[in-house]
Amino acid sequence: MFHLDAGDVEEVGQWCAGYMMGVDLDDAWLEHDDVIAAIFPIAVLGGHTALDKAADEHPIDDEDGWRLTAGGEIGDIALEAFELLAPARDQLAAAAAGVAPGPRIGRNDPCPCGSGKKHKKCCLGK
Numbered sequence: 524m525f526h527l528d529a530g531d532v533e534e535v536g537q538w539c540a541g542y543m544m545g546v547d548l549d550d551a552w553l554e555h556d557d558v559i560a561a562i563f564p565i566a567v568l569g570g571h572t573a574l575d576k577a578a579d580e581h582p583i584d585d586e587d588g589w590r591l592t593a594g595g596e597i598g599d600i601a602l603e604a605f606e607l608l609a610p611a612r613d614q615l616a617a618a619a620a621g622v623a624p625g626p627r628i629g630r631n632d633p634c635p636c637g638s639g640k641k642h643k644k645c646c647l648g649k
Contacts, residue, residue, distance in 0.1 A: 526616055531594065532591070532594060535594040535597060536568050536569060536570065537599070538569075539565045539566070539568040539569030539570075539571075540568075540569035540570055540571070541569075542565050542568040542569060542601065543560075543562075543565065543566055543571040543624065548640055552608075552610060555607065555611070556631065558604050558607045558608055561600060561603050561604050561607060562600060562601075562604050563599070564593035564594075564596065564600055564603065565593060565597060567590075567593065568593060568594060568597070570589060574586060576639055580613070589591065609627065628642050629642065630642055630643035630646070631643065634646050
């Protein structure tokens with residue numbers, strides 16, 4: 524998604540700290556171990572979690588190298604967390620609307636209204 528240079532480490536750390544402030548606003552994140560594991564690098568780079576927690580299972584010999592590599596993957600990590608939380612978001616939206624959640628409809632899937640058009644060219648595009 525983006526390339527991390529050694530000079531960008533501070534900016535990435537600030538972004539990660541802000542991301543983790545958002546995570547802290549919603550206790551529901553704590554219910555999703557897979558999401559917490561996925562965002563571990565963001566938590567470390569944002570100063571939210573110590574890197575030595577990862578060293579218990581996978582020793583890290585080059586901490587600076589780990590930080591550069593993880594920083595370069597931040598966009599992918601955030602996208603993975605977003606996708607992992609999609610079912611939870613669907614349930615919340617359905618509960619707020621008072622309906623049972625159904626399958627997700629992609630932009631390129633046929634529109635459920637029966638028009639035969641792609642969803643992005645029909646109901647989603649309106």
